[in-house]
Amino acid sequence: MISERVNDAPVIRTALPVEAEAIADLHFRARSTYYPDGVPRADVDWREAWRGSIERPDGHVLCAVEQGRIVGIASFRTPDGAASADTVKLLQFHVDPGRWRSGIGRALHRACVEEWRADGVRTAVLEVHADNARAQAFYARQGWVPDPENPPAPGDHHLCLRFGVPVE
Template identity: 80%
Template sequence: MINERVTGGLMIRTALPAETETIADLHFRARSTYYPDGVPPSDFDWYEAWRGSIARPDGHVLCAVERGRIAGIASFRTPDGAPAETVKLFQFHVDPDRWRSGIGTALHAACVEEWQADGKRTAVLDVHVDNRRAQGFYARQGWVPDPENPPAEGDHHLFLRYRVPGE
């Protein structure tokens, strides 16, 4: 697991439990940008979800820290029932104020580095259909539509797959 990786002025490291509120807030702000009418009302507790993700022994939460402030987050693990060489990127967000600054690319590279070290060969994710900016980012990183998981009619997510480069 990555404890700390410095790229330029950006540090990528494992998230700490004390950062849960900051991470949940960044997640909400980033997520708010791709819903045309704002984030749908929900009784889902993202703070608790992030707290659980950070505490999971089988999960990984990385954060990109710039000038002492969390500017990006990524959460991934092997999903239940999936082959051991598969990893799912559950959440990947960059602070909207820092888009197009290279943070997402550096954070994605750190994820790939960890997937390689963990022996992962395939990564999967789902992205909201209205999140065109994220779809473009993932395409630039090498993600493609998942042939094993085509979108179902009425589903609001596209399913993508990434071949983790071998060593």
């Protein structure tokens, strides 16, 4: 079997529609760690949602792969109603909980930034669950800051963050 690590980093590539079930499973495991009731919305068919994200022409889903197994995912696209294409919204970013703190998140984030830079994106935005301190700390280490244009609303369970994509 060919190892899917390069220089001790996972291979990062575009996800395939056939991988929607594996991606949905990883998504469920990761999100279950920070939702108060332990489960993300049960009324959504996450396999179909991920298949739609993968096949969406204005979006992109990257996956981190080790030894033939998807261990990280990132989904992003131009936000709905955006005035220009120089902003991207990071919709989902998850690493398999069994692989946290192994460098997969950093490698996946670096791949996102490289793609954004190549696409002429200057700003990335995201929403992170207010109870997900681990993700908030990760994003802060990568250079994400609170979005001054979108302060937390009373009762909202998400924080909005912003990232300035470095120009080469």
